[in-house]
Amino acid sequence: MRGLTSSQVKERLDHHQVNRSRHKTSKGYMQIVREHTLTYFNGLNLFLAFLIILSGKYLNMTFIGVVLSNMLIGIAQEFKVKQTIDRLKIVNTAHVQVIRDGQRQDIDPRDLVMDDLVFVASGTQIAADLEVVETSYCEMNESLLTGESDPVKKQKGDELLAGTFVSAGQAYAKVMRVGDDVYATQLAHQARHGHRAASEMKDTIEKIIKVLSIIIIPVGLLLFRSQYFANNNISNAIVKTVAGVVGMIPEGLVLLTSLSFVLGVGRLARKRALVQQMEAIEALARVDVLCLDKTGTITTGDLKVEEVVPLNTSLEMVTAIMQSISHESDVQNATQNALKAYFTALADKHVTKAIPFSSERKYSGYELDGKQAYLLGAPEFLCHDPALLQRVTHYSANGLRVLMLGQVPSLTDPSEMTPLALIVMSDVIKEDCQDTFAFFDKEDVSLRIISGDHPLTVERVCKQAGLKHPHAIDASSLPDDEEALAKMVEDYNVFGRVRPEQKEKLVHAFQKNGHVTAMVGDGVNDVLAIKESDCGIAMANGADAAKSAAHIVLLDSNFSSMVEIVKEGRTIIANIERVCSLYLTKTLYSTMLSIFFSISGKTYPFTPFQLSIISGFAIGYPSFFITLEKDVKVASKGFLNHVIKTALPCALAITTMVIFVTLGAHLLHLSHNVMLSYSYLITVFVSFIVLLKICLPFNAYRLFIFLLCASPVLFVINFLSHYLSILPLFNRALLMVLPMLGVSLLIEEAYARLIHLCVKYHVVTYLKQWFKKCKKHVFS
DSSP states (O other), X not given: OOXXXXXXXXXXXXXXXXXXXXXXXXXXHHHHHHHHHSOHHHHHXXXXXXXXXXXXXXXXXXXXXXXXXXXXXXXXXXXXXXXXXXXXXHHHOOOEEEEETTEEEEEOGGGOBTTOEEEEETTOBOOXXXXXXXXXXXXXXXXXHHSOOSOEEOOTTOEEOTTOEEEEEEEEEEEEEOGGGSSHHHHHHHHHHSSOOOOHHHHHHHHHHHHHHHHHHHHHHHHHHXXXXXXXXXXXXXXXXXXXXXXXXXXXXXXXXXXXXXXXXXXXXXXXXEESSTTHHHHHHHOOEEEEESBTTTEEEEEEEEEEEEOSSOHHHHHHHHHHHHHHOOOOSHHHHHHHHHSOSOOSSOEEEEEEEETTTTEEEEEETTTEEEXXXXXXHHXXXXXXXXXXXXXXXXXXXXXXXXXXXXXXXXXXXXXXXEEEEEEEEOTTHHHHHHHHHHTTOEEEEEOSSOHHHHHHHHHHHTXXXXXXXXXXXXOSSHHHHHHHXXXXXXXXXXXXXXXXXXXXXXXHTTOOEEEEEOSGGGHHHHHHSSEEEEETTSOHHHHHHOSEEETTOOGGGHHHHHHHHHHHHXXXXXXHHHHHHHHHHHHHHHHHHHHXXXXXXXXXXXXXXXXXXXXXXXXXXXXXXXXXXXXOOOHHHHHHXXXXXXXXXXXXXXXXXXXXXTTTTOOHHHHHHHHHHHHHHHHHHHHHHHHOSOOHHHHHHHHXXXXXXXXXXXXXXXXXXXXXXXOGGGTTHHHHHHHHHHXXXXXXXXXXXXXXXXXXXXXXXXXXXXXXXXXX
């Protein structure tokens, strides 16, 4: 077969008959700029800045500086990470083999043209719609398009649709449709985004943003009305309203989380992990069950023939048959390579017909010289002799793999098989496997080994590799019922003789039990499980289909690199959880105070310039630097859990103290300036208490950041207080400032303990149930 000539390829390129789509599959630079600039809250901030210009009090426009700096930092960092990821994607691109000018070439799938002759083999993902022109045997898995995992046999003239992959065999096929006319441009979206990685953090932040988006405008209008009547001056009313609304906007929260994820993608890229979904970083950090295939993770993937045991025939006969099967087959895999290395002599007989190995059948078939037919595969699927299977079990119990060679009347009738030999093989265990297992055991991540091999073989290999207390089960004995399967899987950590669709069911079973489940795989039989897991991880040297379905691709194809990747993922998420408390504290107390002053009609105590100092030095700058911290030993405690225990008590303490000072000013004989000064100083103090909490335990880096941010604020409060419209810190009128700050601490601690008790005894859950009952009773 010669395929197209160079001139024919050029002609089709000139006519745009190439496998390129008008739709971009990754972000462009302009899209990144738009995502960081054209947002709801940026528009609201610009509108508020316009109102400040109308008021003539330009000093209160400093909040726009924080918004612009956040925007520029976000754009610059995402540009930098995009360049890193684009370079990695070029390295990780899955190529296709075409025949051009009579020679086989590897090209980018996007360079396919109409009528190209393509060679596909087991594991190849189809990048354009093809028509089979020649094949001895070819099975396709069309699950990514149809949802059905049953293999579909293809013959000459059949179509191979984009979005499918070869599960067994090989074929030559001609390109029928390219570009937007096929599924190729949608394939990555279907495989990668068919099941989004779980993200509690993103979901929670989106809910917070949605609620704020709804309430911020009506609260702002009510606040403006109350401030207009309280100040009797429209300029002051605008300034006070803008202060309340700006405080409610979590201007850096979305930026921080997206930027942290983007930086995380860059960090993981430098550790040779290509993140294809940013949410996968969070899922990776929260994983507590890690499912993995034995081959390529625990073992090197290489095999060695240890022994050949003849049955019902001579060793010479077995050797002659295996020489033909081993060297006549075009299949390249670990088993075939081991057989070729052992049966080295030239074959007398030739393979005239073959059925490639399939993970569904668990065997391959060969016909020699058009006469004798033989099967080679898993003994449990080929033989039902108890005595013989007992011998197989003995080998398996010692960590050995066993193949059975058997003779059948024909390949179309494999039912009556005569066993001819057992071929005993051993796996080569990776040297760093024990350290990797020890790490995950220390981190409370439960490892579940899923393999197509005999369960006793896998159990023995796992024990040799350092897996604690391996307990194996034959997957053929697992129930089909989801409830029963979910109960049973908790009792085992090694699963043998697992079929491809069972891997997916096992992942679902762990998820049903409340586990955040990751799946590591490299073969076509892992695709469905990778796709449905909370975090799917594939090896770069694995099947194209597995890489497309995965959330993360290990570019060095080394399972031990998961140690550093999990550490990095947990560091990233723990950092985000901590600094989010800074933003949400300000949003919470600003929202509560805005509602209070809207109703009470009292003068709002803050100005936009005052809040800009807090936003910059107690929130924005420290959060950015803490997010950049790399070598930290912190653990993820759950996003909502951390926010409730850190941000909420501090926000409630600020709200309580500001309301107390406002309402008690007359009783305490406080002037208006003293009352405003106390309110601001209390807010600054508690804001830095939040920063202190997230910096603990201190190391040199975090202590430096804390002092670097606190020092300018102390300087401004002492020496530039007139710009803040407050009294200097050491003014005699502020003698009560230290007791006030002490009371703030006590109130914060009281709220923290109350919230802890509410969480511990599920008070919120009980209140929800009570409200539901009341609602049902009222409407009934």
